[in-house]
Structure formats: C-alpha cells, structure tokens
Amino acid sequence: xxxxxxxxxxxxxxxxxxxAVAPAAAQGRLNVITTTEDLASIAREVGGDRIDxxxxxxxxxxxxxxxxxxxxxxRLQRADLLVVVGRDLEIGWLPPLVQQSxxxxxxxxxxxxxxxxxxxxxxxxxxxxxxxxxxxxHPLGNPHYWLDPDNGKVIARAIFEKLAQRRPxxxxxxxxxxxxxxxxxxxxEKRWLAxxxxxxxxxxxxxxxxxxxxxDRFGLDVMGYVEPRPGIPPSPQHTLDLITEMxxxxxxxxxxxxxxxxxxxxAVGRGTGAEVLVMPPSVGGVKEVTDYFKLFxxxxxxxxxxxxxxxxxxx
Amino acid sequence: xxxxxxxxxGLVVAVLxxxxxxxxxxxxxxxxxxxxxxxxxxxxxxxxRQYGERLAALEARLGAxxxxxxxxxxxxxxxxxxxxxxxxxxxxxxxxxxxxIYGAASAASKIFNPDMAVIGDxxxxxxxxxxxxxPPLELxxxxxxxxxxxxxxxxGDFFVAFSPEGVEIEEGFITFPTVPGGLLVxxxxxxxxxxxxxxxxxxxxSWTDRPLVTNNLVGREEGISDAGISVARLIPxxxxxxxxxxxxxxxxxxxxxxxxxxxxxxxxxLRGYYDVTENANIDFGGSYARGHNDAGVVDDVDVGxxxxxxxxxxxxxRWRPLQRAIYRSxxxxxxxxxxRREQPGGPQQSIGYYASGxxxxxxxxxxxxxxxxxxxxxxxxVHDSGQSLTLTYWPSEFSQxxxxxxxxxxxxxxxxxxxxxQFQFSIGAHGAHPF
Numbered sequence: 001x002x003x004x005x006x007x008x009x010x011x012x013x014x015x016x017x018x019x020a021v022a023p024a025a026a027q028g029r030l031n032v033i034t035t036t037e038d039l040a041s042i043a044r045e046v047g048g049d050r051i052d053x054x055x056x057x058x059x060x061x062x063x064x065x066x067x068x069x070x071x072x073x074x075r076l077q078r079a080d081l082l083v084v085v086g087r088d089l090e091i092g093w094l095p096p097l098v099q100q101s102x103x104x105x106x107x108x109x110x111x112x113x114x115x116x117x118x119x120x121x122x123x124x125x126x127x128x129x130x131x132x133x134x135x136x137x138h139p140l141g142n143p144h145y146w147l148d149p150d151n152g153k154v155i156a157r158a159i160f161e162k163l164a165q166r167r168p169x170x171x172x173x174x175x176x177x178x179x180x181x182x183x184x185x186x187x188x189e190k191r192w193l194a195x196x197x198x199x200x201x202x203x204x205x206x207x208x209x210x211x212x213x214x215x216d217r218f219g220l221d222v223m224g225y226v227e228p229r230p231g232i233p234p235s236p237q238h239t240l241d242l243i244t245e246m247x248x249x250x251x252x253x254x255x256x257x258x259x260x261x262x263x264x265x266x267a268v269g270r271g272t273g274a275e276v277l278v279m280p281p282s283v284g285g286v287k288e289v290t291d292y293f294k295l296f297x298x299x300x301x302x303x304x305x306x307x308x309x310x311x312x313x314x315x
Numbered sequence: 316x317x318x319x320x321x322x323x324x325g326l327v328v329a330v331l332x333x334x335x336x337x338x339x340x341x342x343x344x345x346x347x348x349x350x351x352x353x354x355x356x357x358x359x360x361x362x363x364r365q366y367g368e369r370l371a372a373l374e375a376r377l378g379a380x381x382x383x384x385x386x387x388x389x390x391x392x393x394x395x396x397x398x399x400x401x402x403x404x405x406x407x408x409x410x411x412x413x414x415x416i417y418g419a420a421s422a423a424s425k426i427f428n429p430d431m432a433v434i435g436d437x438x439x440x441x442x443x444x445x446x447x448x449x450p451p452l453e454l455x456x457x458x459x460x461x462x463x464x465x466x467x468x469x470x471g472d473f474f475v476a477f478s479p480e481g482v483e484i485e486e487g488f489i490t491f492p493t494v495p496g497g498l499l500v501x502x503x504x505x506x507x508x509x510x511x512x513x514x515x516x517x518x519x520x521s522w523t524d525r526p527l528v529t530n531n532l533v534g535r536e537e538g539i540s541d542a543g544i545s546v547a548r549l550i551p552x553x554x555x556x557x558x559x560x561x562x563x564x565x566x567x568x569x570x571x572x573x574x575x576x577x578x579x580x581x582x583x584x585l586r587g588y589y590d591v592t593e594n595a596n597i598d599f600g601g602s603y604a605r606g607h608n609d610a611g612v613v614d615d616v617d618v619g620x621x622x623x624x625x626x627x628x629x630x631x632x633r634w635r636p637l638q639r640a641i642y643r644s645x646x647x648x649x650x651x652x653x654x655r656r657e658q659p660g661g662p663q664q665s666i667g668y669y670a671s672g673x674x675x676x677x678x679x680x681x682x683x684x685x686x687x688x689x690x691x692x693x694x695x696x697v698h699d700s701g702q703s704l705t706l707t708y709w710p711s712e713f714s715q716x717x718x719x720x721x722x723x724x725x726x727x728x729x730x731x732x733x734x735x736x737q738f739q740f741s742i743g744a745h746g747a748h749p750f
Binding site for chain 2: 060062065066067069073074077091093233259261
C-alpha cells in the first residue's frame with residue numbers, strides 16, 4: 001500500500017512538473033481571432049500583412065448557434081486579440097471557449113478583448129419589460145449591426161485603436177490603412193445608396209431580424225418576419241398571418257439568411273407571389289462574398305435584380 | 316448655532332432692505348453706491364470668515380468623533396441616480412440623455428449580481444420495475460445556477476440542486492482560467508472529470524435517466540462529485556486537441572468513502588479531440604479513478620482498507636452540417652468502464668458499457684437509441700442489460716419534452732418495461748451550451 005501511495009505521489013508530482021512547462025510566447029505578427037468573418041475582413045483591411053486574422057464562425061453558419069469545439073480553444077490560446085460582435089450574439093458559445101483558452105490577454109475585460117459594438121449604431125433595443133415570451137430577444141439590441149457600412153467604419157476604428165495600442169511602432173501603417181478603408185467605404189456607400197435610391201421605402205419580409213441595419217441604411221422597410229419571434233421557428237398561424245399582411249401591403253420580397261430552411265419562406269412566396277431571396281448577412285455567406293465590400297456589392301445586386309424582376313416600386 | 320443663523324438672516328434682510336432705501340436717498344451718487352456695495356461685500360466676507368473659523372473650531376472639538384464629514388453626502392443625495400444610455404442607442408428611437416435608475420442603491424448592486432437560472436426537471440414513469448422503481452410523477456430536481464466573474468483572475472459557479480431528497484450543492488467552485496503555465500485550475504465541489512456522463516448535469520443528458528453502467532459502477536446519479544482541486548493543461552502538439560486533467564478529492568462521494576484525512580480520491584483524465592471535417596469530429600478520452608470504498612467500514616472505522624479502482628474509455632462522434640446546424644445533427648457516444656472493487660471475500664472485477672446515438676431530424680425533434688450492459692461493482696458474476704428509445708421535442712431553446720421507452724433485464728431475472736417522460740424548463744440567464 002505504501003508503495004502504491006508513493007508511486008501515486010511520484011506520478012502526481014511529475015504530472016504537475018510536466019504540466020507546468022510554460023508554452024513558448026508568441027512572437028512576430030499579431031494574432032487576431034474574430035468571432036465572425038465580417039470582423040475578420042475588416043481586421044484584415046486595417047492590419048494588412050502585419051497581423052494574422054482568423055474567424056471562428058463561418059459566414060454561412062448561424063452565428064447564434066456555433067458549437068464551442070475544443071479546436072477553437074487551441075486557436076484562442078494563441079490569440080493576441082479577440083474581436084467579438086458583442087450584444088450577446090456569441091453568448092451561447094464564446095464564454096466557455098474564452099475561459100478554457102488559458103489566455104489572460106483575451107479574457108472579458110482584458111486588453112486583448114475587443115467588443116466591436118461599443119460605438120456602433122445599434123437598433124432594436126427593446127423597451128419596457130423584457131421576457132422570453134418575446135423569444136430569444138437580445139436585451140442589448142440587434143447584434144447584426146455590421147450590415148451598415150457606417151458601422152463598418154466604427155468597427156474598423158475599434159480594431160485600429162487596439163492594434164495601434166499593441167504595436168505602437170506600426171501605428172502610422174495601421175492609420176493609413178484605416179483611412180484608406182474609410183475612404184473606400186465612403187465612395188462605395190455613395191454608389192450603393194445611389195443604386196438603392198429608386199427603391200427607397202420598398203417593403204420586404206425577412207426570416208430573422210438580421211437585416212435591420214441594412215434596411216435602415218438603404219431605405220428598405222421590413223414589414224414582417226417569417227419567424228413569429230426571434231429564434232422561434234415559424235408556426236402555421238403566423239405564416240398565414242404574414243401571407244395575409246404581405247398581400248395587403250403588396251410585399252414582393254422575402255429575404256432569407258443562408259442557414260435557414262427554405263420550406264416556409266417558399267410557402268410564403270407561393271402564397272403571395274413574392275420572390276424568395278437567399279441573402280447572405282455575412283462575409284462568406286456565399287462563395288462569391290469574400291470580403292466586406294463584396295458583401296454589400298452582392299446583396300445590393302441581388303436585391304436590385306429581384307426588385308426589377310418583381311417590378312417592385314416604393315409604396 | 317441658532318444665534319449665528321439669526322445674525323446671518325438679519326444681515327441678509329438688512330442688505331436686501333437697506334440697499335434700495337439708500338439707493339433712493341442717493342440716486343445721483345453712483346460712486347457712493349459702489350462703495351456701499353464694497354463695504355457690504357467685505358462685511359459678508361468677514362462674517363463668512365468668522366463663520367468658517369467657528370465651524371472649524373467646532374469640528375476640531377468633535378474631531379475624535381467618527382462621524383464622516385456631512386458636506387460631500389449632501390450633493391450625492393440630491394442627485395437623481397442615472398445611467399447612461401447604452402452606446403449606439405441614440406437615434407434608434409430609444410431614449411436619449413441619462414436614464415433614471417429606480418431604487419438607487421439596490422439597482423446599482425444588481426449590476427454585480429451573478430447570472431441566475433433555474434432548470435426544472437420533471438419526471439414521470441409508467442409500467443413496472445420491481446428492482447429500481449421510480450415515482451410515477453416527480454419534480455426530480457430544480458437546479459439553480461449562480462455564475463459570475465469573481466475578479467480579474469477568477470470566476471465562480473454554483474449549482475444548487477433542490478430535490479425531494481433535500482438540497483444539495485451539486486457543484487460550487489472557483490475557476491482560475493489564466494494561471495501561469497497554461498493551467499486551468501478549479502477549486503471547490505465539482506463533478507469529477509471521469510469520462511463523459513459523470514461530468515454532465517441531468518439536463519444535459521440525452522436521456523431521462525443515466526446509463527446502467529453509471530448506476531452500477533460509477534456511483535449512480537450523483538457519481539463522483541466531491542470537494543477537491545482540479546488542474547487541467549493542454550498538451551501542445553501539431554495534430555490534435557489534447558488536454559490532461561488531474562484531480563484530488565476528499566474521497567467522499569457516492570462511490571468512494573473516506574474515513575481518514577489521508578484517504579483521498581484521485582481522478583485523472585486525458586481528452587483528445589479532432590475535427591475530421593468542418594461538419595464532423597471525434598472526441599475521445601481515457602479516465603482513471605481511485606479511492607477507498609465502504610466495504611471495510613465497520614462502525615465508521617475503515618478496518619478493511621479496501622480500495623476501488625476505475626478505468627474508463629469514452630468516444631463521441633459528432634456530425635452537424637454547419638449551414639444546417641439548427642436542423643440536423645448526430646451524436647454517437649460510448650463509454651466502457653472497468654471497476655475493480657476490493658471487498659471482503661476478494662476483489663470483484665466488473666465491466667459495463669453503453670452505446671447511444673441521437674439524431675436530430677428537424678429543428679425541434681430528436682430521436683435516439685441506447686444499449687446498456689453492466690456488471691455490478693459488488694458482484695461481478697451478475698449483470699444487467701437494457702435498451703432504450705427516446706424522442707425529444709424542443710418548443711424552444713429553453714424547454715424540452717422527452718419520452719423514453721426503456722426495457723431492462725435485471726440480474727434478478729426480472730424484466731422492467733417502462734415508459735419514462737420528462738419536462739425540462741429553464742428560466743433566467745442564457746447559459747452557454749456545453750460541447
């Protein structure tokens with residue numbers, strides 16, 4: 001018995017010694033991990049080749065329901081910066097990953113934890129009493145705020161400030177890239193607004209509340225949702241109500257995120273004669289959308305083609 | 316004090332009344348007026364100074380008293396408590412400026428309240444089971460969780476289970492996520508990292524019950540859950556996720572019995588994880604646990620000094636297509652556990668396992684099967700076996716209704732055919748979904 005005990009003690013001691021060997025500190029380029037591909041694209045714009053960027057969630061994946069896979073822990077362990085969408089979008093999967101990352105730099109409140117939403121323009125902040133009877137409601141407002149190019153600039157600035165703080169020597173480089181990005185966004189936004197101008201006020205229905213900021217910026221009027229409440233799957237009664245309301249208001253477009261089932265939206269389309277569009281709300285949502293600019297290019301072209309097809313005019 | 320007040324008021328009245336009357340008398344003398352004002356100013360300043368000196372003297376006399384200075388408290392009380400409008404809210408149709416906080420101090424304290432949630436687990440059973448019957452209807456458990464960040468170095472988690480048997484701290488521990496050396500340290504009462512099922516709370520299981528092998532070899536529902544220290548570290552390698560966990564426990568749980576301070580229980584676990592594709596992955600582990608058992612305890616004295624050793628291997632295969640992640644998924648899992656229990660009459664070596672598969676065929680629907688077979692820790696010559704079918708419906712992320720048909724062939728030559736059902740509902744903070 002004594003022998004067993006001493007063997008156990010020796011094993012425990014050697015395990016502790018083995019476990020205590022510190023990992024080599026990361027050197028060289030800043031390692032930036034973002035939760036979504038949109039943030040990764042913006043981070044790439046600002047950081048250029050002086051940072052490594054990787055996103056956790058894919059653009060064609062529902063960002064509310066990402067699995068907290070242990071392989072993400074390994075990526076977070078090496079991260080210098082973690083950029084998150086915030087507003088509770090990642091509440092269902094990010095906290096355990098951050099906690100298990102053993103990385104003090106990216107813990108909530110630490111220097112390397114960047115909540116990109118802090119200065120963004122946030123819509124749909126619920127008023128009055130908030131309960132789950134409202135579905136999976138976000139008490140801090142709609143987290144899909146990156147679909148407004150102005151918020152893209154806000155996100156870029158938040159990332160820039162953190163990069164400049166971490167690499168003061170590269171501040172000028174990052175600042176030039178930030179200014180360049182802002183300039184290109186401004187120019188592109190003018191173009192996008194001009195393209196969408198003839199359709200200002202056109203009514204659309206969407207599956208989830210992913211397009212509030214997009215609609216707000218580009219003048220669409222979201223009149224209803226395929227989901228009866230955020231995060232609650234469609235019900236027959238709600239679908240019928242939506243069809244009736246869409247017919248009444250002569251709504252000719254249903255926008256669906258790539259990760260939702262098309263059965264109910266197609267039924268709505270058949271019931272109303274509306275066009276059902278699978279419209280990516282994120283970079284990587286479809287193959288062609290490889291960066292933040294292409295996201296708006298793709299979505300706006302898709303919308304305009306469909307609007308022309310259904311002959312929609314502002315109400 | 317009152318005298319000063321009267322003097323002061325009198326002076327103010329005199330100033331207010333005296334000034335215009337003199338003004339009327341000398342309407343032409345602007346200079347005289349200025350002089351008058353200057354005089355009054357200096358008189359007021361004198362009084363202020365005198366007042367200040369007297370106050371200072373009074374304060375000095377009361378210096379020994381612990382009363383805090385009253386002056387700064389006044390403006391604080393006068394202020395209406397307010398919170399800033401969340402960033403970005405302005406212009407969104409929301410309120411602008413400061414938002415009032417009602418209930419001042421209590422509202423401010425809520426900010427640091429832990430995230431709270433209660434999960435109700437209601438169980439029902441029909442059919443017959445002579446060996447291990449459960450109540451026909453029962454609120455089996457109300458699990459309350461309280462979770463928050465403690466300080467920049469740690470977070471705290473409490474899970475308190477209220478059940479018909481009483482109140483029990485299911486888990487209560489502090490986690491230090493950023494200890495030097497890449498360690499993740501937990502201190503408190505925790506469910507031991509032995510295999511998969513032992514680490515899971517009831518509401519995270521794919522079934523209404525726990526497998527036979529858990530009941531027979533790993534300490535039933537409570538399992539190895541004890542006060543102790545857990546240290547986990549990732550093992551760097553270029554191929555896969557590998558994590559080693561070492562744990563030391565007091566040695567008192569459903570499985571182990573410690574009658575001496577030195578009779579600790581030890582648990583070790585090695586976990587590997589590998590992404591086969593972005594949709595599929597495998598998760599596997601090996602576990603070991605050792606501690607004293609109750610076979611040799613007579614009148615609270617461990618005369619037998621008997622020990623139980625447990626070895627376990629587990630494997631999980633997951634499939635979930637990323638783009639249809641909320642509609643389709645599959646989870647296949649198996650655990651094999653060997654038990655070596657020393658007891659009077661010689662050690663008993665038993666083996667048990669389960670294999671299960673759960674398929675999500677719609678956003679709200681899951682179907683599953685499980686096969687069970689396990690020896691008994693105290694008697695290796697007998698074994699129980701069982702089969703289960705489950706069907707689960709999720710009205711939302713926060714509630715779940717489950718039915719399970721279970722057939723168990725017990726070693727006593729008795730067969731139990733049961734229909735078990737479960738309602739689970741969660742209120743409160745949105746906890747993260749464990750993987």
